[in-house]
Amino acid sequence: MLSLHEVEQQLNFWGWPANGSWELYLGNTHLTFNPKTLIMTWITMFLVILFGIAATRGMSLRKPKGAQNILEMIYEFIRGLVNDNMDPKKGAALMSIVVTYFIFILFSNLIGLVPTLSSPTADYNTTMGLALCTFVIIYIFGIRYKGLGYFKHYIQPFIPFLPIVIIEDFAKPITLTFRLYGNIYGGEVLIAVLLGLLGGWAHVFGGFIASVVWLAFSIFVGFIQAFIFTMLSIAYVGQAVADHH
């Protein structure tokens, strides 16, 4: 039985620097990056772009097939969600953002299931980055459709609600961040733990079944988490632009 650390070392096929980081000095500012997360993000972006181009190359009006079908399905499904949550006219501007959320998070979650690779979303920097985008978008949409009147809801119906609403506002990106991060990071840890726990001879006698089951479940979790992040972003923005305040 191996420890998690040992398993990670054995899985380090690409030679990631252990606890490594990239340092960058811009004048007096000292920037630190997680190389593994960044490289995996770039690979994911590359795959998403590849998928997008494959889906839109030679699109057919009458008889869509292959990647075009999948992309259309995702797009129309998310458009349905957006239209349920807000006026379709307001939602049109949100569409490309939330569809990108869904596809990018989905690909990020699934790429972690490939042996030796890891999910960009298993790093809270990534999920926090996405959640902050949502946080900003909520304000942009709120102000765009209500002007400064958007801030009136902080003191409605009474002024004492102000701290509660502010906490609620900050809870949104934080919950988005850690829900996604926790699920995906937990999934990856369990993959490694199962490999270490049931390593060696145990695998010959069916120890791999646990890993297979967990991988299958992780695919499901990947879809669900991508959906939840997208759905909640839509719901938050929908709340911000709704007319009944």
Next chain:
Amino acid sequence: MGLEFNATLLAQIVDFIILLVFLRLVVYKPLVKVLGDRSEHIAGNIAAAEQERQEAEQLKAGYEAEMRRAREQTQEIIQKATKAGEDQALEIIENAKNEAGRIKDAALAEIEREKQKAVAELREQVATLSVLVAGKIINKNMTNQIQRSMIDNFIKEAGELQ
């Protein structure tokens, strides 16, 4: 071990924005266009189908009216023809009757004439025979003229007696 956010956060936001802009330009624009075109296409097809259906209904109504009219005309023609046929039949029968009557009358006249002729001939022969018979019985020569007048008288009397 606490949470330590570092510059990766900023890099990820930038990455996401790059991806968003790229997808928006390269992927969503044509996709939205295709989806819009498709719904337009479908709406157009539905409208066209509706219109065609209406046209077909109009055509159908027209054809039905025409057919009804044709049927009525047919009925009329048949009735006329039947009537004409009946009239003609009556006429033919009438003509036949007349013809038959005429032929019958002619035949009766002919018969009468033949009868008269036959009676006259018979009379002649009977007279000749009677002269012969009488000549033989009486065995006495008379002049032909006397005999003749006698027999004629005799036969006349016999005819009147009848």
